[in-house]
Amino acid sequence: MMSGMKHYKETADYINKMYNRQSQLDESLADQMRESEKIADATSQWRLMWRKFKRNRIAVVGGIVVLLFYLVALFGDFIAPYTLEQRMTRYSYLPPQRVYFFAGGRFQPHVYALETGRDPITLQRTYVPNPDKRIPIRFFVEGAPYKLFGLIPARRHLFGVEEGIISLFGTDGQGRDMFSRIIKGSQISLTIGLVGVALSLLIGAVLGVASGYYGGWVDNVVQRLIEIVRSFPPIPLWMALTAALPQHWSPLLIYFTITVILSLIGWTWLARQLRGKVLALREEDFIMAARLAGASDRWIIFKHLIPATFSHIIVISTLSMPSMILAESSLSFLGLGLRPPLTSWGVLLQQAQNTQVLLLYPWLMLPGVFVALSILAFNFMGDGLRDAADPYTV
Amino acid sequence: MCVACCIIDDHEKGETRMTGDNTILEVKNLTKHFPIYRGFLRRIVGNVQALNDVSFSVAKNETLGIVGESGCGKTTLIRVMMRAYEPTSGEMLFNQNGEMINIYSLNKRELKELRRHMQIIFQDPLSSLNPRKTVLEIIGEPLLIHGVARGQELKSRVSELLDMVGLSVKHLERYPNAFSGGQRQRIAIARALALQPQIVLCDEPVSALDVSIQAQIVNLLQDLQKELGLTYLFISHDLSVVEHISNRVAVMYLGSFVELAPSAELYRNPKHPYTEALLSATPIIDPDARRKRIILPGELPDPSNPPSGCKFHTRCNYAEEVCRTTVPAWEEVSPGHWTSCHLAKTLSLRGVLK
Numbered sequence: 001m002m003s004g005m006k007h008y009k010e011t012a013d014y015i016n017k018m019y020n021r022q023s024q025l026d027e028s029l030a031d032q033m034r035e036s037e038k039i040a041d042a043t044s045q046w047r048l049m050w051r052k053f054k055r056n057r058i059a060v061v062g063g064i065v066v067l068l069f070y071l072v073a074l075f076g077d078f079i080a081p082y083t084l085e086q087r088m089t090r091y092s093y094l095p096p097q098r099v100y101f102f103a104g105g106r107f108q109p110h111v112y113a114l115e116t117g118r119d120p121i122t123l124q125r126t127y128v129p130n131p132d133k134r135i136p137i138r139f140f141v142e143g144a145p146y147k148l149f150g151l152i153p154a155r156r157h158l159f160g161v162e163e164g165i166i167s168l169f170g171t172d173g174q175g176r177d178m179f180s181r182i183i184k185g186s187q188i189s190l191t192i193g194l195v196g197v198a199l200s201l202l203i204g205a206v207l208g209v210a211s212g213y214y215g216g217w218v219d220n221v222v223q224r225l226i227e228i229v230r231s232f233p234p235i236p237l238w239m240a241l242t243a244a245l246p247q248h249w250s251p252l253l254i255y256f257t258i259t260v261i262l263s264l265i266g267w268t269w270l271a272r273q274l275r276g277k278v279l280a281l282r283e284e285d286f287i288m289a290a291r292l293a294g295a296s297d298r299w300i301i302f303k304h305l306i307p308a309t310f311s312h313i314i315v316i317s318t319l320s321m322p323s324m325i326l327a328e329s330s331l332s333f334l335g336l337g338l339r340p341p342l343t344s345w346g347v348l349l350q351q352a353q354n355t356q357v358l359l360l361y362p363w364l365m366l367p368g369v370f371v372a373l374s375i376l377a378f379n380f381m382g383d384g385l386r387d388a389a390d391p392y393t394v
Numbered sequence: 395m396c397v398a399c400c401i402i403d404d405h406e407k408g409e410t411r412m413t414g415d416n417t418i419l420e421v422k423n424l425t426k427h428f429p430i431y432r433g434f435l436r437r438i439v440g441n442v443q444a445l446n447d448v449s450f451s452v453a454k455n456e457t458l459g460i461v462g463e464s465g466c467g468k469t470t471l472i473r474v475m476m477r478a479y480e481p482t483s484g485e486m487l488f489n490q491n492g493e494m495i496n497i498y499s500l501n502k503r504e505l506k507e508l509r510r511h512m513q514i515i516f517q518d519p520l521s522s523l524n525p526r527k528t529v530l531e532i533i534g535e536p537l538l539i540h541g542v543a544r545g546q547e548l549k550s551r552v553s554e555l556l557d558m559v560g561l562s563v564k565h566l567e568r569y570p571n572a573f574s575g576g577q578r579q580r581i582a583i584a585r586a587l588a589l590q591p592q593i594v595l596c597d598e599p600v601s602a603l604d605v606s607i608q609a610q611i612v613n614l615l616q617d618l619q620k621e622l623g624l625t626y627l628f629i630s631h632d633l634s635v636v637e638h639i640s641n642r643v644a645v646m647y648l649g650s651f652v653e654l655a656p657s658a659e660l661y662r663n664p665k666h667p668y669t670e671a672l673l674s675a676t677p678i679i680d681p682d683a684r685r686k687r688i689i690l691p692g693e694l695p696d697p698s699n700p701p702s703g704c705k706f707h708t709r710c711n712y713a714e715e716v717c718r719t720t721v722p723a724w725e726e727v728s729p730g731h732w733t734s735c736h737l738a739k740t741l742s743l744r745g746v747l748k
Binding site: 289295 | 523524540634
């Protein structure tokens with residue numbers, strides 16, 4: 001009677017011993033393997049993300065273009081050869097000039113001087129470059145005074161000419177340099193996206209995470225609110241909201257209000273995404289473990305949920321930048337958003353909205369190219385980030 | 395012979411532990427129903443009776459095993475005990491310095507304090523460790539939450555804990571993805587022990603692991619118990635693991651305890667037909683041994699619509715008329731041996747240990 005029992009115990013002990021030996025072997029082998037690929041082990045999420053992002057060429061190019069755009073916008077006043085106020089009325093509707101880089105085999109960037117005249121039939125101004133009279137392009141020249149970053153008074157510009165005009169992208173009807181205006185426009189167009197996204201992030205992240213984490217009636221209220229906001233057609237809503245802005249407000253105030261309006265509509269997408277993410281995370285055991293260790297809601301939200309959704313927040317904000325830029329451009333294009341003297345790409349495009357421009361002065365539509373470029377760059381970068389965002393899922 | 399002595403000895407120890415101040419926690423008539431909502435107005439159309447009238451007590455330094463098939467309410471029991479879910483009714487008393495306090499009457503602050511004494515180990519170390527945090531952050535989290543240690547002190551405290559569970563200091567800065575399943579469970583154990591709890595609720599701590607690793611983790615848990623004087627509530631569906639580690643074993647079926655006895659007694663002399671059937675399904679190591687398996691007829695009943703009388707009567711081979719109509723009482727049939735079966739006294743059931 002006892003023997004069966006004993007047998008059982010002995011066999012169990014034996015098997016246990018074998019298991020232990022085997023698993024010790026396993027663990028030491030695994031240990032060795034892990035040591036050899038230590039780099040992959042101790043890497044944090046961000047390193048993994050960066051490595052994966054780098055592999056996506058087009059995303060990296062997008063990222064570089066985005067970075068370049070923001071650098072140019074940041075140093076815009078320095079890079080632009082002219083300020084916004086400068087009008088060279090002698091040179092209205094000047095087509096983009098050609099830049100020559102070599103003179104007599106030497107590197108010497110220059111443009112040709114222009115002979116102005118009038119077309120006897122259409123009475124249009126004509127510009128004829130004079131190859132004999134070269135105007136050298138000087139770097140770090142003194143020009144119109146400006147304030148770098150809006151603070152530091154300066155006179156030097158990256159490049160310029162001492163006589164005549166340098167206009168890489170042509171000029172508009174009042175003889176204002178399009179190159180300078182596009183750069184200045186980028187300052188507003190690109191930052192309105194940033195500020196708008198930041199604001200909608202704030203609203204979206206708070207409401208989205210709360211909605212997902214607390215559930216119940218909080219969730220219900222937030223989700224219904226999102227549906228209400230989303231069910232409005234955007235353009236009439238913008239029109240209504242912007243039409244309500246008093247005409248006498250300062251341009252800065254209008255700029256700020258427009259970003260608020262854009263973000264009040266733009267947060268819903270982010271909130272929905274974060275809610276879904278948090279709903280999934282909330283059920284994870286590590287959240288439960290933190291709760292059972294005595295963590296407060298605040299601890300869980302800020303130490304676990306937000307960091308876990310951080311990659312998503314970044315991706316979502318990158319991907320919503322284009323819509324913000326586009327929204328600003330379309331608003332301003334329709335004459336509802338920013339108004340001169342504020343200069344954004346949308347404002348510039350608004351001044352180019354007639355057939356005359358299309359036929360005679362197509363360079364006035366160049367801001368549109370930059371809108372498209374920046375949106376493409378953001379989208380490519382965002383796609384790459386999205387693919388890289390969750391390094392733990394294969 | 396000697397083995398049998400040990401078992402009897404064990405058995406007796408189990409008895410003595412049950413008395414007096416030695417009780418660390420006592421669960422009384424714990425019930426948890428999850429309402430089922432339906433329709434636009436979210437009317438309650440029924441209840442999933444995940445936990446029904448469960449009562450037991452746990453002595454200091456003992457291991458109480460709880461077995462049962464999937465969906466019988468084991469995990470719900472642990473979560474209600476940890477107050478992750480609020481119970482529908484019932485109470486749980488916890489011995490805090492000789493004073494039995496009902497944990498369901500605690501407020502937020504008192505509960506946080508209590509959590510220091512009660513910790514939990516989850517089944518799947520893959521999801522119970524945040525993949526974005528290092529080992530230091532994971533194990534140190536409870537210490538930070540309770541303001542026990544920070545900075546350098548935290549680091550040395552976590553290093554000690556790592557050492558205790560058989561990991562090394564060099565693992566401090568690594569992320570969970572760098573570890574094997576067994577190592578991850580060690581990390582989870584270290585986190586559970588960080589606050590020096592008195593009782594650890596283990597929710598199938600080895601079920602997700604490779605069999606070869608299971609033995610290691612079980613041994614580790616036993617060593618830690620000896621070293622730190624821990625009390626375990628050990629949930630599993632693996633009868634042999636439970637037998638190995640537990641002093642007493644409880645069997646759950648459809649949200650209720652059907653039997654509770656010192657482990658040797660339960661395995662040798664089951665009093666409930668469900669326990670008998672469960673035991674008959676354990677694999678035997680001896681290849682020559684043949685055992686008649688008891689195949690239960692039918693399916694596990696729907697917990698939102700449990701059978702009348704004894705919940706097990708639909709599948710019980712011994713069921714009589716009384717089982718269909720009357721709910722059996724939770725009775726002590728012999729000292730320390732509790733069961734809820736009308737026929738406990740009359741039936742003679744087969745165990746695995748002879």
